[in-house]
């Protein structure tokens with residue numbers, strides 16, 4: 001059984017999709033052991049409580065990045081987390097944090113990286129006039145929205161789209177992509193060569 005730890009800061013719809021897939025057996029042999037938010041009022045916490053999951057609030061406000069990260073890593077270790085899933089966790093991890101979980105931290109970003117890293121990626125893409133948008137699940141490294149890519153999903157931008165409809169359709173894809181990426185990583189059937197995820201590697 002692999003233990004997933006979720007970090008979030010807001011609404012938590014990606015977390016909810018992962019939780020639904022875990023419950024339905026679509027992420028086999030995995031359980032969510034803790035949901036941690038740096039924001040006390042994150043909607044995702046409510047969802048987690050409703051689902052009977054262990055929740056923790058570790059406020060980041062006014063704390064130095066590494067001091068906060070030490071608290072978060074201690075909580076993840078206490079709950080014996082194997083894989084850390086950032087699900088709308090709007091905080092950059094310190095290099096120290098990343099080193100504690102090598103290739104065991106995933107993030108989802110609402111653009112086809114390396115296009116539009118950072119905040120409000122969907123709005124950036126819409127304003128730029130791209131004809132194809134999407135989302136990326138990637139390993140977390142020391143740089144923002146940067147590590148090796150695990151899964152991407154692309155959708156066309158429609159003439160009828162505005163930022164909101166585009167964001168909503170990207171989000172639908174996010175909810176599919178994240179669980180796919182978790183399954184790939186938990187299967188161990190891949191290798192990361194440079195930036196490239198090579199599938200069909202022997203199970204590790």
Ligand code: GAR
Nearest residue numbers: 010011012013014087088108109110
């Ligand atoms: C999602 O769109 C996610 O891709 C994005 O925040 C949203 C969280 O929604 N993350 C980033 O922009 C990270 N750079 P959710 O709380 O409903 O999952």
